[in-house]
Amino acid sequence: MCSLFQSREPEPLPALDPVPGEFPKIEGAEIAATTHGKRIAGDFYDSMRVSPERILFGLLDVAGRRENNQPILSAATRIFRTLGAELFLRSDINESEAMVTLCIHLNRGLMEAAAGVHSCPAFIGCYHEKFGTLCYTNAGHTPGLLRDSTGIIELTSTGLPLGLFSHATCDAPTVGLEKGAVLLLVSRGVVEGKSKDDTAEDLEFGLDRVKERLRAEASPNAQALCQSILHNLGEFSRESLISDDMTALVFVRTA
Numbered sequence: 001m002c003s004l005f006q007s008r009e010p011e012p013l014p015a016l017d018p019v020p021g022e023f024p025k026i027e028g029a030e031i032a033a034t035t036h037g038k039r040i041a042g043d044f045y046d047s048m049r050v051s052p053e054r055i056l057f058g059l060l061d062v063a064g065r066r067e068n069n070q071p072i073l074s075a076a077t078r079i080f081r082t083l084g085a086e087l088f089l090r091s092d093i094n095e096s097e098a099m100v101t102l103c104i105h106l107n108r109g110l111m112e113a114a115a116g117v118h119s120c121p122a123f124i125g126c127y128h129e130k131f132g133t134l135c136y137t138n139a140g141h142t143p144g145l146l147r148d149s150t151g152i153i154e155l156t157s158t159g160l161p162l163g164l165f166s167h168a169t170c171d172a173p174t175v176g177l178e179k180g181a182v183l184l185l186v187s188r189g190v191v192e193g194k195s196k197d198d199t200a201e202d203l204e205f206g207l208d209r210v211k212e213r214l215r216a217e218a219s220p221n222a223q224a225l226c227q228s229i230l231h232n233l234g235e236f237s238r239e240s241l242i243s244d245d246m247t248a249l250v251f252v253r254t255a
Helices: 070-087 095-114 206-216 222-236
Strands: 029-035 043-051 054-061 122-128 133-139 144-148 151-155 174-176 182-186 247-253
Touching (some): 029 043, 029 054, 029 222, 043 070, 043 247, 054 070, 095 122
Antiparallel strands (some): 029 247, 043 054, 054 122, 122 133
């Protein structure tokens, strides 16, 4: 059997608009994502079914303004959708190896599109419907927050942000998701949202406030959880100070 690490590049394809389509239906789980306000920077999220029992999803935060990083967003979209679908298709794959390979190609594709260094923190996950497991990588992204019956744990970085070093690698661990478990991903813009309180100079929303909202929100609905997080952020932040995308992505195991 050929190794997943065999040197190859995906076939050139037409540029894709970095706007996700409808998220797939998942047996015993659901996924949703929302961006607060107008998209002005480089947040990119997507999810798709890549095999009869696997769902691939990700949240990427491409550095720069949207009007300037469109070619890089397009490259990320193309590689994520085309190579992701190819790597995770077979039932007998090693998911961790497939995830690392996808990150390697995303990393090199972003640098090629940018003609140099261009930072892109990313959190990418692959959910297995049959086993209820999540293989993931966190390339310098804001920690994923996993809430289950034991509390909230952080899924911290397993590698450097994409787009910085051509030979960078990452780890791809696997965690089990119990019934009712919630995975929350937020972009850097959420954590760095500024307070509208003029007396609290430079006070940021911060990851602890995201945790508090996740801990307090009892809804099992992924879209409702996204909206709750961003509504709480909107009440906290000063609209005139928004300088980055503010995105929340939620994955819930419902059964």
